[in-house]
Amino acid sequence: MSAPRLEIRLDHLHHNARSLKRQLAARGIAITGVSKASLGLPEIVRTWAAAGIASIGEPRIETIEALIAAGITTPMLLIRSPMLSQVQRVVAHASSSCNSEPVVLRALAAAALDQGRRHGVLLMVELGDLREGILPADLEAVAQLTLEQPGLRLLGIGTNLGCQHGIAADPRNMAELSALANALERRFSLRLEIVSGGNSSNLPWLAAGHPPGRINHLRLGEALLLGREPLSRSALSGLHTDAISLVAEVIEAKDKPGQPWGQRGRTSFAPVATPAQRQPGLRQPGLRQRALLALGIQDVDPAGLTPPAGIAIVGASSDHLVIEADHPLAVGDELRFGLDYSALLRAMTSPFIERRCLQGNAHQGSTAQAGSLRGRRPRTPERQSGRLSPSGSPG
Numbered sequence: 133m134s135a136p137r138l139e140i141r142l143d144h145l146h147h148n149a150r151s152l153k154r155q156l157a158a159r160g161i162a163i164t165g166v167s168k169a170s171l172g173l174p175e176i177v178r179t180w181a182a183a184g185i186a187s188i189g190e191p192r193i194e195t196i197e198a199l200i201a202a203g204i205t206t207p208m209l210l211i212r213s214p215m216l217s218q219v220q221r222v223v224a225h226a227s228s229s230c231n232s233e234p235v236v237l238r239a240l241a242a243a244a245l246d247q248g249r250r251h252g253v254l255l256m257v258e259l260g261d262l263r264e265g266i267l268p269a270d271l272e273a274v275a276q277l278t279l280e281q282p283g284l285r286l287l288g289i290g291t292n293l294g295c296q297h298g299i300a301a302d303p304r305n306m307a308e309l310s311a312l313a314n315a316l317e318r319r320f321s322l323r324l325e326i327v328s329g330g331n332s333s334n335l336p337w338l339a340a341g342h343p344p345g346r347i348n349h350l351r352l353g354e355a356l357l358l359g360r361e362p363l364s365r366s367a368l369s370g371l372h373t374d375a376i377s378l379v380a381e382v383i384e385a386k387d388k389p390g391q392p393w394g395q396r397g398r399t400s401f402a403p404v405a406t407p408a409q410r411q412p413g414l415r416q417p418g419l420r421q422r423a424l425l426a427l428g429i430q431d432v433d434p435a436g437l438t439p440p441a442g443i444a445i446v447g448a449s450s451d452h453l454v455i456e457a458d459h460p461l462a463v464g465d466e467l468r469f470g471l472d473y474s475a476l477l478r479a480m481t482s483p484f485i486e487r488r489c490l491q492g493n494a495h496q497g498s499t500a501q502a503g504s505l506r507g508r509r510p511r512t513p514e515r516q517s518g519r520l521s522p523s524g525s526p527g
């Protein structure tokens with residue numbers, strides 16, 4: 133098998149989607165699956181569809197076009213405000229989009245009329261995280277503008293928290309969104325189909341048992357892919373956190389002194405490992421097993437990798453990951469790392485990393501990229517240091 137490679141357990145992703153769908157449906161909340169950290173990998177989107185996820189959200193129209201070209205028929209929501217230069221493509225391929233700019237809404241409306249379509253609009257409201265959104269005081273005017281355009285259909289309102297300043301969904305801001313929905317409905321005598329409360333960072337608010345109010349929709353990426361909520365990075369109960377892992381290969385393994393020698397200047401890259409990731413106990417004086425992996429900052433955000441037990445990441449440069457181990461390693465060994473959202477996003481964009489989709493068994497996979505089924509020599513299990521299914525993961 134080629135390395136480095138992302139191993140994507142579709143059965144685990146299916147479990148996460150089914151489980152979240154069931155839990156949220158019980159609270160009256162529908163899910164749009166946000167596949168952006170996988171760059172819209174069709175296998176993942178198909179898995180979600182099979183698990184009952186009824187719409188897909190993507191920030192880039194290029195991804196939506198690629199998913200449609202791959203035969204995906206699930207309705208697509210563009211979750212980033214459309215570029216003015218792309219409104220024709222947005223109307224042609226996305227059934228709806230998130231919006232906060234009147235000038236864009238007018239351009240979408242014109243493009244929709246051009247193409248004889250009606251484009252769905254979710255108006256995003258700013259509730260404190262200071263990324264996208266219309267200020268609440270301006271919402272009514274923008275809703276009115278949307279309603280006046282024959283090419284547009286006002287689907288509802290939404291908000292996005294957690295992404296820019298880590299602002300959490302709480303009873304106050306969620307109640308404000310509900311109140312805004314109620315006010316719009318009264319003002320224009322209509323019923324909003326969607327009140328989209330946010331993303332994976334809304335899950336702790338829901339789990340705390342707060343009533344959802346008018347919120348009937350969430351856009352979920354990280355929770356589905358990595359089984360975690362973003363604000364505290366804590367695992368969500370009953371979900372797989374290891375559905376996607378990264379396998380890299382050892383290209384040098386030697387006992388080396390613990391400290392560098394010679395005159396010191398600056399290095400090309402900032403130090404990588406966050407304190408939490410360093411495993412103390414490995415840093416004894418004297419020789420230690422040091423190894424290089426064929427994986428670098430070009431491929432992944434090293435600070436977002438979780439090494440297997442007995443391994444610490446001590447540095448990274450463009451093409452090398454430097455590790456220390458409390459056990460001997462050999463050239464050719466493979467090591468399996470967990471990923472956070474940032475590491476996953478970067479790994480998915482690396483042209484050097486194979487994406488290998490697996491259905492429950494490591495050796496029955498299919499590669500996501502056509503023609504990359506190189507060298508399917510199965511490795512013996514004892515040389516594979518990570519396990520596919522850590523104990524404690526759900527069934």
Ligand SMILES: *Cc1c(COP(=O)(O)O)cnc(C)c1O
Pocket residue numbers: 166168191211212230292330331332333351352353354355362
């Ligand atoms: C990325 C994104 C999401 C999904 O966020 P997760 O934290 O991965 O669930 C939802 N909505 C918008 C607007 C986004 O940009």
